[in-house]
Amino acid sequence: MSGDDRPTLVQQLAEFAVAARNKVPQDVTVSVRQRILDVLGLCVAATELDTSKAALAFVADQGGKPQAHAIGVGRVSAAWAAFGNGVLAHSLDYDDTHLPSILHPSASVVPAALATAERTGAPGDEVIGAVAAGLEICVRTGMAGYDREANNSTFFEHGQHATSICGAIGSAAAAALLLPGSDAKTVADAMGIAVSMASGVIEANRTGGTVKRMHCGWAAHSGVVAADLAHRGITGPPTALEGRFGFYQAWLHGHFEPAEISDGLGEHWEVPLVFFKPYPANHFTHTAVDAARALREKGIRPEDVASAHLGVATPTVRTIGEPLDIKQKPETGYQAQFSGPYAVAAGLFGGGGLAVGLEDYTDALAQDPARRELMAKVTVGGDSECDAIYPFQFPAILTVRTTDGREFVEKVLANRGGSDRPLTDAELARKFRDNAGRVLPQSAISAVEAATLTFGTAAGNTVADVMDMLRFTV
Structure with a gap:
């Protein structure tokens, strides 16, 4: 006592x-x-x-x-x-x-x-x-x-x-x-x-x-x-x-x-x-994957991107967006797991697992010229809307300008795998298998x-x- x-x-x-x-x-x-x-x-x-x-x-x-x-x-x-x-x-x-x-x-x-x-x-x-x-x-x-x-x-x-x-x-x-x-x-x-x-x-x-x-x-x-x-x-x-x-x-x-x-x-x-x-990467990056995947499902291809900005909660920028030159050029799959630009690339290119899987975070893909070309166009910064939600979720707002002059904004404000967007028993079983x-x-x-x-x-x-x-x- x-x-x-x-x-x-x-x-x-x-x-x-x-x-x-x-x-x-x-x-x-x-x-x-x-x-x-x-x-x-x-x-x-x-x-x-x-x-x-x-x-x-x-x-x-x-x-x-x-x-x-x-x-x-x-x-x-x-x-x-x-x-x-x-x-x-x-x-x-x-x-x-x-x-x-x-x-x-x-x-x-x-x-x-x-x-x-x-x-x-x-x-x-x-x-x-x-x-x-x-x-x-x-x-x-x-x-x-x-x-x-x-x-x-x-x-x-x-x-x-x-x-x-x-x-x-x-x-x-x-x-x-x-x-x-x-x-x-x-x-x-x-x-x-x-x-x-x-x-x-x-x-x-x-x-x-x-x-x-x-x-x-x-x-x-x-x-x-x-x-x-x-x-x-x-x-x-x-x-x-x-x-x-x-x-x-x-x-x-x-x-x-x-x-x-x-x-x-x-x-x-x-x-x-x-x-x-749901994804094998730093949790701060997951909604970036989902936002990019949503744009891919709307027909946006990696080669269509002229520039992109990933808005996230300000405290997470130091982990997934700084130093930006390192985050845009990860040398290994492990470094890619902590990169906001790579998360955008992974979502736009698409992958395995429940959207992206372990096979999408390899040294070879981290150094892949096509992914690096896309990552070089992705910046990361704090966003006030995301700040208001963090850290109860790790939200992301992805803004993409395409080579033909269009602008797309995709917001993912709740993480997949939490109570707002739970994984099903079947999805958890697939992850294990x-x-x-x-x-x-x-x-x-x-x-x-x-x-x-x-x-x-x-x-x-x-x-x-x-x-x-x-x-x-x-």
């Missing part, structure tokens, strides 16, 4: 988490199953990346007891399995997003929970509850750093990756719930320990570098380690979040909203509201899908069963 005998924030979160371990609402249960399936598909597809191969080779070198599967490696320690799978889950920039906190909760929480559950043999209903609690905690700690006056995440303004920073705390809670005999104190201690392990800087979004792909791996790893240490008796400060030298003072100079953490906790769930990503199908045979894909979507039922498989279905090496 705090000095006035009221529960501290981590204590409130821990009590909530323990209650959720055995009971969550049905809509949350359905959402969690879908998110686990989404993450597994992303992990499988991401094994093809060179950065993934490097990270997984690193995991294979770490040794330790064989406790859980790192996809593409085999059984390693739970902490290193969480790291490897967390790296894979976030590497394609295809993982879910919560708004307006602007973080990706599942890519760290799910790998941490699965690794721990495989290690302990936890039943499916407890896995569902642990993932649900971890996601909710991750989101709420991120929302506490959202500045409603500035309409932006203070983490983001500081160049901090809330995804991995808050993801470490959510991962610690999820992992702690799945260790035998854990109570609210153990969960609180795990989160308090994870506060000292949380990290992430997003400069790579702007100017390059692949380190961001490691962030969710470190968050998941930190969560598993923190939970294990708490289970062995290491303690965290009870005021780890709100204290004078706590989490929010260290990261946000003490500017945060504690009510975002505690209000409605256990009654209102954010988990079902988290956006699924497309991702997993890059590596796995159809029989394994169907088995994983069926097993994951029945987690927590009498007929449900264990986590170990599912991970065995994903056994392959890179």
Whole structure:
């Protein structure tokens, strides 16, 4: 307890988490199953990346007891399995997003929970509850750093990756719930320990570098380690979040909203509201893809474009529009994922998946002369109409002038994959099958899908069963 005998924030979160371990609402249960399936598909597809191969080779070198599967490696320690799978889950920039906190909760929480559950043999209903609690905690700690006056995440303004920073705390809670005999104190201690392990800087979004792909791996790893240490008796400060030298003072100079953490906790769930990503790119670019695709459907071809301007929310310009010369000439598919001009090109050229897919973000296409010619005509800037909506959506207004003098304006003010434009069950299934199908045979894909979507039922498989279905090496 705090000095006035009221529960501290981590204590409130821990009590909530323990209650959720055995009971969550049905809509949350359905959402969690879908998110686990989404993450597994992303992990499988991401094994093809060179950065993934490097990270997984690193995991294979770490040794330790064989406790859980790192996809593409085999059984390693739970902490290193969480790291490897967390790296894979976030590497394609295809993982879910919560708004307006602007973080990706599942890519760290799910790998941490699965690794721990495989290690302990936890039943499916407890896995569902642990993932649900971890996601909710991750989101709420991120929302506490959202500045409603500035309409932006203070983490983001500081160049901090809330995804991995808050993801470490959510991962610690999820992992702690799945260790035998854990109570609210153990969960609180795990989160308090994870506060000292949380990290992430997003400069790579702007100017390059692949380190961001490691962030969710470190968050998941930190969560598993923190939970294990708490289970062995290491303690965290009870005021780890709100204290004078706590989490929010260290990261946000003490500017945060504690009510975002505690209000409605256990009654209102954010988990079902988290956006699924339809496209494998930075979420700020998705509405640009949709706007360009709408123009393509009206008959506008890439060669028809004389000039184009992509209006977006002002805080996103630094990520997808600056430095403009780099965004107009991405060298790699990874850089293209963070480019507004490339998003316009991808939408106008058209692609696979649910409109554009992984095959549309390759090094070759990033350097394709025809796409570069189009990207050179695309500028990016802040737009007041988009600013009024952001960050509850990532809107875009695309203005195109054609070579014959016509002007077209296409507005996409709500993101596909959110509650305003949800993906159907069939679309989510296609996304998983497309991702997993890059590596796995159809029989394994169907088995994983069926097993994951029945987690927590009498007929449900264990986590170990599912991970065995994903056994392959890179």
